[in-house]
Amino acid sequence: KFLQEVLQSGEPSHAYLFTGPSGVGKTRAAVYFARELLMGEEARGRVMLAKGYHPDLFIAQRERSRVSIEEIRRLEQWLAYQPYLSSRRVAIIPQAHLLSLDAANALLKTLEEPPSYAVIILVSDEREILPTIASRCQEIRFSSLPVGQLEKALVEEGESSERAYTAALLGRGSIGRARVLAAHPDIDGIWEQVRSFLVGVKERGELQLLEKAEELEKTEEGRWLFFGALEILLRDILVYLKSGDEELLMVRENAGLAERFRGQDAELSRVLLDFTLLQKKFRTNVNPLLININLLFKLRQVV
Secondary structure, rough: OHHHHHHHHOOOOOOOEEOOOOOOOHHHHHHHHHHHHHOOOOHHHHHHOOOOOOOOOOOOEOOOOEOHHHHHHHHHHHHHHOOOOOOEEHHHHHHHHHOOOOOOOHHHHHHHHHOOEEEEEEEEEOOOHHHHHOOOOOEEEEOOOOOOHHHHHHHHOOOHHHHHHHHHHOOOOOOHHHHHHHOOOOHHHHHHHHHHHHHHHOOOOHHHHHHHHHHHHOOHHHHHHHHHHHHHHHHHHHHHHOOOOOOOOHHHHHHHHHHOOOOOHHHHHHHHHHHHHHHHHOOOOOOOHHHHHHHHHHHHHHH
C-alpha cells in the first residue's frame, strides 16, 4: 500500500531499504516497484520491462557470499549516465546485508550524493547493515506471514491440506521457503521421521550421528525440514508436559512422546534453546556440517 502511494505521488525517495525475513517477497516487491517507476509511455521500454531487461534498471550481482566493491563501482559508473528511456535510473541491491565493508563504504558515498534521477533499493534479510547506510534510506519493513495465511496460499496452489499445514509450520513465515518444503519428497513422513530419531538418538553411535549430519549437509531445504520439525517436536513435548492440553500443540500427534520425557523439562528447554540459537548460524558463513554435528550431538547428550 505504501509503495502504491509513492507511485501515485510520482515523487519517490532516492533510496529505500526493504528489510525482513528471507522469502517474504522483498526482492519481488523491489522488482515490481522498480518496473512501475520505469514504466512510461515509451513502447520500447514497456516491451523491455516485460522481457526482464531495461537500460535504466540495474540489479547488483554478488560473488560467492559477498557483494563486492567492484560491483558497487560498476553501479557508480552506470549511475553516471543519464536515463536512456525513462526519466529515472533504478538500481536494486539484493542481499545488501552481504555487502563487504569496502563495498558498503563505497555505496555510502553514492547514497550521500545520488544523481537527481537515481532511485536505489536495498534489500536485506537482516537488520545487520551499516547504520550509516540504513540512516540514508527510507526503511520499509516486511513481516513474516502467519501460518494460516501460508497454509491457505499453498492449498490454493494445489497442495493437500496436510502437506500445506506442515510446510506452512516449517516455513517460518516465508512463502518462498514454504513452497520449497511443500515440494520436498520427505515432507509427508517428516513427523514420523523426527519422532523416531528423537526416541532412538541415545542409542545412535558417533558414526551414525556423523552420517546423519553429512546427509543433512547435502541440501539446505533438507536441513530446514528436519531441524525445523525436530524443533517443533521438542516444543510440543515441553508444552504438553506443562499443560497436558493437546489443543496447544502445533502437531497433536507429538503428545504421544511426552511421557518418555517426564521429569526432563529442564534438559528439553536447554536443548530447544540451543536448537534455536544454532539454527541462526545457518545464515552465516559457518560450515553447515559443523552446525549439524553440534545440533545432533547436543541432542544426544541432553535428551
